[in-house]
Amino acid sequence: MIEVPEYTGKKSRRDFLNYVLSIGFFGWIGAILYPLYSYLVPPKSPDVDTSNISIGKESEMENNSSKMFKIGNKPGILIKTNEGELKALSATCTHLDCTVQFKKDENLIWCACHNGKYDLNGINISGPPPKPLTKFNVVVQKDEIYVQK
Amino acid sequence: MKKKSILKKGYGWINERFKIDDLINFMKKKEVPLYHGTIWYYFGGISLLLFIIQVVTGMLLLLYYKGSAELAFESVQFISAKVKFGWLIRSIHSWSANLMVLAAFIHMFSVFFTKAYKKPRELTWYSGFILLALAMAFGFTGYLLPWNELSLFATKVGTDIPKAIPLIGGFIMNILRGGEEVTGSTLSRFFGFHVALLPGIFTLVLTMHLIFIQRQGMSAPENWDELPEKNKKKIPFFPNFLLRDLLIWLIIINVLSVLAVFFPWELGVKADELAPAPAGIKPEWYFLFMFQTLKIIPSQILVMDGEVFGVLLFSIAGLLWFLVPLWDRKTKTGEKRYWLTYAGIFAIIYIIIFTIIGFIAK
Numbered sequence: 001m002i003e004v005p006e007y008t009g010k011k012s013r014r015d016f017l018n019y020v021l022s023i024g025f026f027g028w029i030g031a032i033l034y035p036l037y038s039y040l041v042p043p044k045s046p047d048v049d050t051s052n053i054s055i056g057k058e059s060e061m062e063n064n065s066s067k068m069f070k071i072g073n074k075p076g077i078l079i080k081t082n083e084g085e086l087k088a089l090s091a092t093c094t095h096l097d098c099t100v101q102f103k104k105d106e107n108l109i110w111c112a113c114h115n116g117k118y119d120l121n122g123i124n125i126s127g128p129p130p131k132p133l134t135k136f137n138v139v140v141q142k143d144e145i146y147v148q149k
Numbered sequence: 150m151k152k153k154s155i156l157k158k159g160y161g162w163i164n165e166r167f168k169i170d171d172l173i174n175f176m177k178k179k180e181v182p183l184y185h186g187t188i189w190y191y192f193g194g195i196s197l198l199l200f201i202i203q204v205v206t207g208m209l210l211l212l213y214y215k216g217s218a219e220l221a222f223e224s225v226q227f228i229s230a231k232v233k234f235g236w237l238i239r240s241i242h243s244w245s246a247n248l249m250v251l252a253a254f255i256h257m258f259s260v261f262f263t264k265a266y267k268k269p270r271e272l273t274w275y276s277g278f279i280l281l282a283l284a285m286a287f288g289f290t291g292y293l294l295p296w297n298e299l300s301l302f303a304t305k306v307g308t309d310i311p312k313a314i315p316l317i318g319g320f321i322m323n324i325l326r327g328g329e330e331v332t333g334s335t336l337s338r339f340f341g342f343h344v345a346l347l348p349g350i351f352t353l354v355l356t357m358h359l360i361f362i363q364r365q366g367m368s369a370p371e372n373w374d375e376l377p378e379k380n381k382k383k384i385p386f387f388p389n390f391l392l393r394d395l396l397i398w399l400i401i402i403n404v405l406s407v408l409a410v411f412f413p414w415e416l417g418v419k420a421d422e423l424a425p426a427p428a429g430i431k432p433e434w435y436f437l438f439m440f441q442t443l444k445i446i447p448s449q450i451l452v453m454d455g456e457v458f459g460v461l462l463f464s465i466a467g468l469l470w471f472l473v474p475l476w477d478r479k480t481k482t483g484e485k486r487y488w489l490t491y492a493g494i495f496a497i498i499y500i501i502i503f504t505i506i507g508f509i510a511k
């Protein structure tokens with residue numbers, strides 16, 4: 001017959017061992033999950049210098065036209081208005097990340113994905129976009145257009 | 150005569166070791182109810198056939214496909230233009246994917262309306278729902294692989310949606326995209342999901358789904374409980390129903406061939422990360438009703454972003470649909486729950502109408 005020790009309410013040596021083993025077990029699980037989790041998160045790509053990007057000559061751009069450019073890893077849009085004013089905006093729609101385009105005939109910025117519309121200052125005027133497009137500074141030096149973040 | 154005896158010998162050899170007779174007896178005992186709704190029993194089998202076709206054609210495409218942003222589009226172009234019958238394999242893979250999702254949707258709705266998810270078949274319903282979700286994940290990840298313009302924006306929108314989830318949304322998006330943006334890293338990840346991760350999980354869940362069905366037999370219509378035994382018409386699963394299944398599979402393969410040959414899948418224009426989204430951009434048809442809903446929701450609803458509201462709405466609806474066996478509990482008292490059927494009909498009508506609007510909308 002097996003003798004069952006009477007329960008005295010005291011912590012036994014076995015309880016202690018159980019604690020130690022469970023701590024070890026959870027540590028072991030952590031040692032497996034942590035590297036896995038870290039592996040899944042993509043490493044940050046080095047920041048691209050976006051302080052001053054040259055995107056072509058002003059004289060080569062007609063009024064009422066647009067040009068796409070890359071700022072960091074994201075697309076940007078440069079628009080020359082009817083009045084010859086240059087505007088640079090982020091081209092990433094604030095709704096769901098599509099890339100917007102300049103709509104000449106309606107004189108506005110349009111996102112084809114969900115029919116979002118912005119005015120030429122990047123203010124969201126109709127459709128689902130919740131926020132305006134980010135504006136960038138435009139500087140023209142000796143006919144060369146520079147965009148600054 | 151001699152050939153037959155060899156076959157018999159072979160069968161005997163296997164039977165002695167693996168007891169095939171037991172399996173056949175088991176299948177003979179399983180019966181399929183014959184009534185006006187018997188046609189719905191075929192759609193599960195059709196989905197299964199189309200999945201098998203996906204596995205086979207997918208393996209063939211893997212022989213030539215290259216999963217990187219620089220090479221993906223060109224390799225699909227190569228498959229379509231240079232490889233003999235490459236266009237056919239690719240076209241079958243695309244068509245079969247779409248038909249599979251369609252067949253699975255029909256299968257799911259038929260189970261819903263015949264209430265075949267009731268006890269003891271709750272787990273079959275849950276596993277089936279997971280399979281449909283996985284099939285849509287297959288569609289979503291596979292859509293990006295040719296790396297064309299449409300798929301790039303579909304992926305941008307699709308992977309941006311989890312961002313609406315509070316706290317962990319950004320993290321999920323990052324894991325899915327392999328970075329902040331949809332780039333070549335996203336393509337590599339999606340390729341991995343599409344050909345390794347998803348098939349692995351899918352096969353596991355599918356096996357469970359099929360075992361559940363074999364263990365429990367076919368679900369009989371609700372009104373059969375009161376029917377006297379002699380009025381219940383049934384046929385054995387093996388060989389009667391299986392032969393009918395095979396006949397339907399033959400028809401489906403023919404339909405698939407006609408579609409793949411006469412309406413070959415387009416490749417479109419190579420993705421350009423700088424180009425604006427083209428006008429008339431649309432996701433695959435089975436995401437269209439959600440896409441169209443997101444389009445009409447205004448940017449602000451109460452304190453919420455319209456986008457968050459839409460995603461929340463679909464998540465809740467999906468969750469309720471998934472948990473239907475849990476809250477459809479009044480069955481035992483014999484009470485009819487017409488409103489549940491109405492909810493199902495509403496879901497179908499909503500999906501159909503919004504899919505059509507999505508198709509014709511500019």
